[in-house]
Amino acid sequence: MKQKKAKSIMIQGTMSNAGKSLIVAGLCRIFAQDGYKVAPFKSQNMALNSFITKEGLEMGRAQVVQAQACGVEPSVKMNPILLKPTTDMGSQVIVNGKVQGNMRAMDYFKKKKDYIPVIKKAYEQLASEYDIIVIEGAGSPAEINLKQDDIVNMGMAAIADAPVLLVGDIDRGGVFAQLYGTVELLNVSEKERIKGLIINKFRGDEEILKPGLSMLHNLCKKKVVGVIPYLNVDIEEEDSLAEELSQKVCTKAIDIAVIRFPKISNFTDMQALSMEKNISVRYVNKKSELGNPDVIILPGTKNTMKDLLWLRESGLEGTILRLVSKGSLLFGICGGYQMLGEKITDVNGIEGNGSIRGLGLIPMNTIFEPEKTRTQIEGITLDALGSLAILSGKKIKGYEIHMGRSIFTQEHQAFAVFKGKKDGYWKENVIGTYLHGVFDEEEFRKAFLKFLFQKKGLDPKEISDLTLEEYHNQQYDLLADGIRSHLDMKEVYRILEKGGSHA
Structure with missing residues (x-):
């Protein structure tokens, strides 16, 4: 046959x-x-926006x-080779969904026929x-x-x-x-x-x-x-030329400011929010652009340590900390979540060597390790206190893709639990999670939007009934x-x- x-x-x-x-x-x-x-x-494919399949494999x-x-x-099989730039001269090389290591551009060029x-x-x-x-x-x-x-x-x-x-x-x-x-x-x-x-x-x-x-x-x-x-x-677009990244001005009732790191990754996490007619999702890379948003999101990044240093040198770190002290909601995802802790350490040369101080908002230290976590997960958010209580007990799902292991230095309130494994942190107006696609699941997203709408004095009935799949x-x-x-x-x-x- x-x-x-x-x-x-x-x-x-x-x-x-x-x-x-x-x-x-x-x-x-x-x-x-x-x-x-x-x-x-x-x-x-060369891109910083990637996805984890059901088998736990990474693709563009x-x-x-x-x-x-x-x-x-x-x-x-639809994308057997993925290059994720780590520097201007090199990338992490992923073959058939698994990391092969970091290569300089010239070394990869010599090897690619293999x-x-x-x-x-x-x-x-x-x-x-x-x-x-x-x-x-x-x-x-x-x-x-x-x-x-x-x-x-x-x-x-x-x-x-x-x-x-x-x-x-x-x-x-x-x-x-x-x-x-x-x-x-x-x-x-x-x-x-x-x-x-x-x-x-x-x-x-x-x-x-x-x-x-x-x-x-x-x-x-x-x-x-x-x-x-x-x-x-x-x-959804996947690279740094995507048009949505040029949106800097709030044009709608609720203002969500996403920090546009130089090595921003998986900014597609925000599409489920931007499909709402009353939500303005804008991307900020200067402190003069930040303003006084309803939510600040620290998204994923391919180089957490360098982008944290950039955040500090740009003056955005100080501005963000002042806004958080006055009650603004700060939400960190993956690399952005790691930044919220006390310290990030890399002794294996994954992103560089040494350690760097975090924003100090979470009692947590992160250590970079050679093995990448790649998995799809689903679970439920845990109980939150105060105004965040509306987000408790909601179904949540997405995928993890990171090379850091985070260790808490004291008791904390975890954000969610996945098959017995706790993830993330939330307290008052600071939320952190490793979960990409955190807003994709309808139950959690609607609760999050209801929280924002009520805080702003808007009618929650204006929240879209569409699921993300229907919208896609x-x-x-x-x-x-x-x-x-x-x-x-x-x-x-x-x-x-x-x-x-x-x-």
Whole structure:
């Protein structure tokens, strides 16, 4: 019996943040709506936003979003290699969901061809299970200094024998130069693999654009298969270029200020709050921007010690402590939670060496250890006192992903319990937890929002009845509708059917 092999199509971009991840998610949704069993794939992702699967394995958040758009369970086979930058010159390398160690960029570049068998195996397993694989590239395929031993753009397209659609971002300007220049920097076989061009994030009258599309077609000998407008959808993004990170001004009734650490990670933890019409989630990296918010969130970070030092040097630490002393609610998640303690120590060179003083709001010390905690968990919040009592006894779930072990120096009130294991801390107006996705579970989130609404004198009836899953599905359908309306899907299906080997 012949083994099933999925058809594939690949989305590459002229640059980072051209919109590849969203277009892949949209195509995944469209193909799923059309009755196909679909999976996303990205051979190598570089991002600080990650996710832990049911098996306790780590993968990039973008492929999780794309899997959700497909209606399938996320798997590390969809993202076999994940790079999490720890410094400007190096990253933590994660293969098949497990940490392999930290590498300098040059060392990884020399070694990356060794991962080709890993990539092939993951892709082939997916191809045997699904009808269609939608593959995402990274950055640009025309980085001529990096093309040797490429495993994520044209190198991956060759492994999968996938046709390629090339996406350019018109919103950032120079889209014709982006697309033409990228095509011209490719070799003959790579050019042949590009079956169509997509102009993304368009605003304006397409009639004005049409002469340029004809000229581009004549120059590149590639058809423009779609001009996709700037779509007003709320889909999780995973990197530091995400638009929500530029939101600095409170525009709604309740003000939540998230500290934008230089190495911020898993800021997708806040999406469940930002979907509320009365909640303003903004990202702050200067003390002059902080103001007097209702909630301050210290989010996850890939380098807790360096980002704590940054918090101190920027003056934000002092401002936050003054606000907390006056009653502002401070919520720390993962690395942000570690910062709330008395001291953080690293003797294993995980993030550096030595120790650093914490904010001193929790009687807790954290020690970095080589083994990373990776697990999905669910449980219940424990009893809280005072105004936080409304949050007691609520269902809560998410995932842990950290390399620190926190030890309390005195009796404390834990935040939650998971299968007999206590996590976190809360007292008065300070809450800390290792749990990513802490606001995703409806029961806890609604209680948290009710607490904020009542404190602000707002009617809790205005809290949305939507679950996060329902909200996600609404947004995936909006994304699919927008892309289907502006992409020549008949041509996309023709390209998909014909494959990548034909000129």
